[in-house]
Amino acid sequence: MSFTVKTEPRENRQLAVTIEVDPGRVQQELRKAAAKIAQQYVIPGFRKGKAPYHIVVQQVGLPSLYSEFVDELGEELFRKAIEQENIQPYAQSSIEDIQLDPLTYKLIVPLEPTVKLGDYRSLRVEAEPVEIDMAEVDRRLEMYREEYANWREVERPCVYGDLITMDVKSVIVREDGEENAEDEVVLDETDWEVTLDEEHPLEPAGLDKEILGMRAGEEKEFILSWPADSQSIYAGKQAKFFVKIKKVEGYEKPELNDEFAKLVGPDYETLEDLRKAIVESLTEEARQEAERQYTDKVLDALVEISELDYPPVVVEDQIDAMLNDLDRRIRQMGLDGLEAFLQQTGQTEESYRERLRPTATQIARRNLVLSEVIRQEGIEASEEEIEAHVRRMLGADAEGEIDPSARELADFLRFGPGRSMVISQILTEKAIQLLVALARGQEPPVFRRETEEEQTIPVSSVDAPSKEAEVAEEGSAEAGEQPAREG
Incomplete structure (x- = not known):
């Protein structure tokens, strides 16, 4: 044996693994490193590759020799150590320390999370009633009015915000108001449109105030001057203006009546029809939001009564997934990605990670209990369910056909790397359905094969589930979620 291994359990499902290398193996590696260096560099007094070991050591020093092999040897011995000790790492291990005399590696190995579920079959969670704010109905109607607002010709006196069509001419005049002989023209516009x-x-200054209050068809003559300190080329001069208002248009919203309802959509005969449709839409939105909140409440209640022990990498993976998701969505908006977003908002990635940590921890803990529910209940995904899920994801038509342009993506989800994601989503949906039904005191669904021949995919063959979560952060509407890993 060229090494010895000692293990020491650490908190949060981590294991300290110390590997001490046999001196004979170290000497063997040192001499191989010296021979390699002797071949690469000219050492005074010796031809390439002929310098003896002790001379190479004198020239480059032992630390340089160690650097030639210490990383590669560490990887080799770590693989052998975890096999020898029957250690099952949950994720990549990290080096805590390396000592050269004697050569010793100390690594921290994250282990599979452990979850002891509480009695979820007896868990009951009260649901909040679904309610809507009727004031939101009026706000939606106002949004529709804004959407269908337009310029309309009006007969009233013009006000700020109106679009004015007018003829205007102005010429420079003397102090007594008489025109100059040269007739210097400042403005001469026909059908000039101005808001x-x-x-x-x-x-x-004062031109718009002279126009305010005029109606279509009215004419007006007046004199205005530019201050002596004006930046205009006419500074210190005055001009006579001749204005004729030809049209006044106001940006007006349609009246709330039956005609307006028909304008919004052909399904609405009356304003009351439109109001009812808005109420139904708001009620459905409130129902979906209440369902999402109730699901989170159920999962958090299960987390509360369960015992979870997991390595820190579980949360770090979740934060990574959230950052990757944010980066993807920022780029979809045509921006330069997460790094540019952080620079623009004056944040570092580390500080932003810390902002995400509380939410990431909550999501990770929910994922862990979901994974264990799936395992304990033996929840599976059939090929039929996978196919139906793929078609639903890609928006299949009424006949269940997928757009030809999406067929390559469909195959990626059916048979490629995306398959595990699809299965994970199916398993998650089933586990949530079961937990929500139990929490409401209802008869839970039974997820069993209908026939022995029906092929199903057990949870042990895929990554454990993920569940959609939202994080209210600048620059993002949703956060990505990292599936918990199945043990």
């Missing part, structure tokens, strides 16, 4: 904006008044 009166209180925050951005027309030049010179």
Whole structure:
């Protein structure tokens, strides 16, 4: 044996593994490293590859020799050590320390999480009633009015925000109001369209105020001047304006009546029809949100009565998944990804990870209990369910046909790397259905094969489930979720 192994349990399902290398093996590796260096470099007094070991050591030092093999040897011995000790790592191990005399590696190995579920079959969770805010109905109607608002010609006096069509001419005049002989023209516009904006008044100061209150068909003549310190080329001068208003248009919303309802959609004969449809839509949205919140409440209640022990990498994996999901969605919006987002918001990746940690921990713990429920209940996914799920994901038509452009993706989900994701989603949905039914005191669904011949995929053959979660963070609407791993 060229090494010895000692193990020491650590908290949070981690194992410290210390590997001490036999001195004979170390000397063997040192001499191989020296021979390699002697072949690569010219050592004074010797031809390449001919310098003896002790001379190479004098020239480059022992640390340089160790650096030639210490990493590769560590990987080799670690593989042998975990096989010898029958250790099943949950994820990649990390090096805690390396000592050269004697050569000793100390690694921290994350182990499979352990979950002792509480009595979920007796767990009951009260559901909140589904309610909607009737004021939201009026807000939705107002949104529709905004959507169908348009410029409409009006007969009233013009106000800020109106679109004015007018003829306007102005010429520079003397202090007594008489025109100059050269007749210097400032403006000469026909059918000039301008929107009166209180925050951005027309030049010179006072022009828009002279126009305000005029109606279509009215004409007006007045004199305005530019201050001496104006940036205009007409600074210190005055001009006579001739204005004729030809049309006034206001950006107006349609009236709330039956005609407006028909404008929104052909299914609405009256305004009351539209109101009822909005109420139904809001009720369904509230129902779905209440269902999502109830599911989270059930899972959190199960986590509360269960005993979970897991390595820190479980949460780190979840944070990684959330960051990857955020990066993907940022790029879909045409932006430069997560790194650019963090720079623009003045955050570091580390600080953002810490912001995500509480939510990531909650999601990870929910995933762990879901995985154990799937295992204990023996929940499986049939080929028929996989096919139906793929078709649903890709928006199959009424005949169940998938768009030809999506067939390659369909095969990726059916038979490729995406298959485990599909199975994970199916198993998750089933486990949630079961837990929610139990929590409501209802008869739970039975997920068993209908026939012995029906092929099913057990949970042990795939990654354990993931469940959609939302995180309210700047720049993101949802967060990705990392499936917990099945033991």
